[in-house]
Amino acid sequence: MPKAVRESAHPTPALPRKTLGLLTSGGDCAGLNAVIRAVVARAVQGYGWRVYGIRHGTMGLLRRPVEFEELDMGVCNNNILRQGGTILGTTNKGNPFAFTMPDGTLMDRSQEVIDGVRQLGIDALIGVGGDGSFRILRQLAQEGGINFVGIPKTIDNDIGATENSVGYDTAVMVATEALDRLQPTAASHDRVMILEVMGRDAGHIALAAGIAGGADIILIPEIPYTIELVAQRIDQLRRGGRNFALIMVAEAVPAPAGGSVRQQHAGGTTTYGGIGHILGEVIAELTGAETRVTVLGHVQRGGQPTWSDRLIASAFGVHAVDLIAEGIFDRMVAWQNRRVVDIPLATAIESPRRVEPDGTLMRTARGLGICLGDA
Numbered sequence: 198m199p200k201a202v203r204e205s206a207h208p209t210p211a212l213p214r215k216t217l218g219l220l221t222s223g224g225d226c227a228g229l230n231a232v233i234r235a236v237v238a239r240a241v242q243g244y245g246w247r248v249y250g251i252r253h254g255t256m257g258l259l260r261r262p263v264e265f266e267e268l269d270m271g272v273c274n275n276n277i278l279r280q281g282g283t284i285l286g287t288t289n290k291g292n293p294f295a296f297t298m299p300d301g302t303l304m305d306r307s308q309e310v311i312d313g314v315r316q317l318g319i320d321a322l323i324g325v326g327g328d329g330s331f332r333i334l335r336q337l338a339q340e341g342g343i344n345f346v347g348i349p350k351t352i353d354n355d356i357g358a359t360e361n362s363v364g365y366d367t368a369v370m371v372a373t374e375a376l377d378r379l380q381p382t383a384a385s386h387d388r389v390m391i392l393e394v395m396g397r398d399a400g401h402i403a404l405a406a407g408i409a410g411g412a413d414i415i416l417i418p419e420i421p422y423t424i425e426l427v428a429q430r431i432d433q434l435r436r437g438g439r440n441f442a443l444i445m446v447a448e449a450v451p452a453p454a455g456g457s458v459r460q461q462h463a464g465g466t467t468t469y470g471g472i473g474h475i476l477g478e479v480i481a482e483l484t485g486a487e488t489r490v491t492v493l494g495h496v497q498r499g500g501q502p503t504w505s506d507r508l509i510a511s512a513f514g515v516h517a518v519d520l521i522a523e524g525i526f527d528r529m530v531a532w533q534n535r536r537v538v539d540i541p542l543a544t545a546i547e548s549p550r551r552v553e554p555d556g557t558l559m560r561t562a563r564g565l566g567i568c569l570g571d572a
């Protein structure tokens with residue numbers, strides 16, 4: 198039985214030719230193409246295997262003929278690792294176990310996906326996704342007897358048992374840079390600037406970028422806040438001679454009166470979004486300060502990946518292929534203590550990783566005198 202955590206063994210390539218399937222699933226982020234490039238480099242160059250890139254996650258497996266392309270080193274040259282998005286396309290809709298049909302009814306189409314995998318004749322499947330995707334892909338793997346390995350990606354960085362997921366570092370860099378750009382304009386106009394960032398139910402992006410970008414106040418969903426304490430901090434800054442304030446807020450932070458703030462999209466889907474504007478109005482009322490709100494949105498997901506995202510994407514891709522070479526499945530590659538390791542997929546999806554109230558970043562924020570809305 199494999200250990201709970203393993204380091205890469207990097208075996209010598211001398212194995213019968215395999216065919217791998219590779220798909221990206223869930224919301225895109227920077228670094229996905231770097232993962233694709235690493236998987237193809239290791240599998241094709243390293244082992245002499247074949248890689249089929251499946252288009253648009255499990256959606257490609259539902260279509261007939263199955264939508265895929267063979268990925269060779271021509272496609273996966275060293276240029277794609279610099280590019281945002283995913284050359285394979287992705288989807289964060291279309292759960293095959295509860296697929297929304299055109300008439301709005303839900304249908305279990307999982308068997309069609311499993312048949313799609315069989316039609317490809319692949320020996321193993323690598324899925325690059327978040328915890329939601331992994332739940333679906335693991336169930337498909339179990340029901341369809343598919344040899345599966347997961348690679349974690351999400352700007353939210355909320356996947357259990359990995360310190361970093363692909364895309365998180367770039368999102369934090371973008372949010373930090375946004376604060377760098379907001380500070381001079383806030384100071385020029387004597388304004389309170391509010392920056393709303395993504396992260397779904399976790400405050401990792403807001404906390405890290407808030408500290409790195411010099412926010413005065415950081416509000417995250419893990420820490421209940423009181424709007425009066427936020428207003429008091431702005432007054433305190435003013436009394437100390439400051440003519441501006443920077444507030445970082447995570448999208449899942451509830452409204453001052455309670456209740457999550459969501460946006461309705463055409464087609465019926467909803468996402469978090471809008472807390473920044475609600476806070477802006479209340480803070481303006483309570484403090485008399487001129488407030489402006491920036492909602493960063495999908496800017497955090499696009500663009501060139503940082504060196505760090507490229508690095509873990511590369512390490513994850515190589516390690517995932519090495520696992521398959523060793524015949525080890527139902528694992529997720531992970532980043533722990535500056536190493537690439539792999540853990541049981543079940544452990545990774547057990548519970549999402551939230552900001553720890555007494556963790557290093559929280560202690561750092563409090564130590565810097567940043568207001569977290571609770572004191």
Ligand code: F6P
Binds near residue numbers: 448
């Ligand atoms: O999970 C990634 C994420 O960007 C979240 O931070 C955000 O809440 C959500 O996806 C947005 O989803 P969509 O791409 O459907 O707008």
